[in-house]
Amino acid sequence: MAKHTYVYVIYILTTPQKVWEALTDQTISASYWERENVSDWKVGSEWQHRLPGKSADVIGQVLESDPPRRLVTTWETPTDRGNPETSNRCAFDIEDVGGKVKLTVTHSELSEAALKDISQGWPAVLSNLKTLLETGRTIPDPYGALGNRPKA
Numbered sequence: 001m002a003k004h005t006y007v008y009v010i011y012i013l014t015t016p017q018k019v020w021e022a023l024t025d026q027t028i029s030a031s032y033w034e035r036e037n038v039s040d041w042k043v044g045s046e047w048q049h050r051l052p053g054k055s056a057d058v059i060g061q062v063l064e065s066d067p068p069r070r071l072v073t074t075w076e077t078p079t080d081r082g083n084p085e086t087s088n089r090c091a092f093d094i095e096d097v098g099g100k101v102k103l104t105v106t107h108s109e110l111s112e113a114a115l116k117d118i119s120q121g122w123p124a125v126l127s128n129l130k131t132l133l134e135t136g137r138t139i140p141d142p143y144g145a146l147g148n149r150p151k152a
Contacts, residue, residue, distance in 0.1 A: 004115040005108040014133040016094045020068035032128040
């Protein structure tokens with residue numbers, strides 16, 4: 001099975017520390033992602049991506065943690081834990097570029113179906129993150145899930 005990589009770059013008028021906090025703080029991540037990112041963010045630790053008060057729909061392991069510059073994790077569903085066919089990895093590279101941050105998200109080792117899903121999800125999530133960090137507000141989402149719209 002062929003594996004794919006998705007790269008998304010966004011510039012945010014903020015600091016690397018604030019981007020790091022937004023990615024790793026459970027309350028902040030829930031505000032723009034509708035899911036909490038929960039971990040102690042130490043290499044080797046588990047992380048969970050979950051709706052507040054619910055069980056995780058994505059889990060993984062922290063592979064690299066270099067605050068506020070780089071975070072790398074594995075991603076998998078709890079039911080597919082340890083399955084190399086469905087596990088993938090995501091790297092967040094945070095770079096200060098003259099008073100703004102260049103955030104590069106590299107999501108790799110993706111199946112065709114996962115590539116399709118994250119190709120719709122990352123732009124919505126990262127636009128919401130940018131809006132939150134620059135304005136203090138999130139983008140209203142009348143459908144209750146970023147990027148998900150009713151089918152016609």
